[in-house]
């Protein structure tokens with residue numbers, strides 16, 4: 001079973017997927033091993049992920065390992081319809097199309113859970129939440145979680161004692177957040193803003209809300225494009241890091257009249273509110289790269305406006321009653337996936353290698369893994385880093401025997 005926009009798009013989807021796979025050498029290495037060993041034979045995997053060409057490469061890798069894979073989209077705007085069609089034609093049960101409603105989004109999740117799931121793979125924790133609220137009888141071996149917001153939600157579930165199965169926080173692997181959240185989002189957010197607006201970033205004032213892994217990636221890439229970057233934060237340590245990295249730091253109330261473009265990356269709600277939008281320049285542009293569409297208060301923006309004009313896909317003009325204009329990208333949803341294609345394949349290679357290996361770990365250790373939110377085993381993280389370097393033809397040093405002994409002792413100083 002599947003529900004996609006148009007199954008006839010599948011040939012184009014195949015081409016897209018092949019392009020991604022050529023740039024995902026670590027994941028493809030795992031696929032070749034999975035084909036031989038079939039470690040996921042008979043395992044039902046229900047996954048909510050952005051249905052992109054990179055996710056397609058992961059889904060086919062899990063299938064190659066013997067799994068039965070069902071897939072729903074993680075966001076109404078992020079599905080690449082040709083990829084969804086190709087995956088459906090390859091026997092993946094896909095329920096995703098670009099432009100789906102919130103109701104479609106939840107219905108699709110029900111579709112991928114209703115016949116059971118051994119592994120629950122998620123990006124944002126809505127699927128994990130649905131299992132806990134409405135599919136309590138499922139005998140889930142374990143789950144994985146792709147993003148910071150999802151991991152934060154699952155940790156609350158663990159603290160409240162309601163978590164029903166172990167979840168591996170793929171997001172927290174070094175080979176995930178250092179590259180995906182920071183470098184991937186840094187580049188793809190700029191890609192999204194440029195595809196939606198095609199404006200010049202050089203010389204503009206960009207306000208980045210949040211100096212976590214995503215925010216610092218965006219801030220540094222924006223600086224690289226010649227923009228003047230202001231950072232807003234609520235955490236004093238991260239604010240200090242931003243200051244020492246050379247950025248101006250101030251509260252949003254002070255930054256709001258200064259910014260030409262605002263990008264939120266906090267995982268928090270109401271970061272840009274009415275009081276800020278009232279103070280913005282005529283023509284200010286708002287974008288979000290955090291997981292949910294809660295960071296810019298879009299309903300306040302709507303209330304403040306007398307008219308909304310769709311300029312082109314992903315770019316809307318809100319005209320205030322006093323005539324001032326504010327532009328909103330991708331309806332306040334993840335701009336890098338809403339108006340661009342998400343992270344480059346080379347970055348997703350590492351994120352999804354961790355996903356595939358985390359699933360294999362949960363299956364091989366069925367019943368032995370603690371019912372907690374767990375880090376990706378360090379061996380997996382280091383394997384992904386080593387394989388990535390190898391596929392990039394980068395060699396590194398090895399410690400000599402003398403060095404290995406030296407770092408293990410405490411008696412020798414100078």
Ligand code: NAD
Pocket residue numbers: 147148149150177180181185209210211212213214215232233234235238265266267268271289290291292334335336337343
């Ligand atoms: P993080 O926890 O490292 O950073 C978030 C930062 O935001 C923290 O430093 C926090 O102090 C700050 N913050 C919280 N509330 C704030 C507020 N009101 N004003 C200013 N700063 C505030 O998280 P991260 O890994 O950087 O992820 C951020 C968001 O991006 C999450 O929602 C995550 O799921 C999402 N994400 C998106 C993509 C993408 O493709 N767009 C990729 C990875 C992560």
Ligand code: ADE
Pocket residue numbers: 049050051052053054055337341342343344348
């Ligand atoms: N998240 C960010 N970029 C992505 C991509 N290209 N595919 C799937 N999920 C993503």
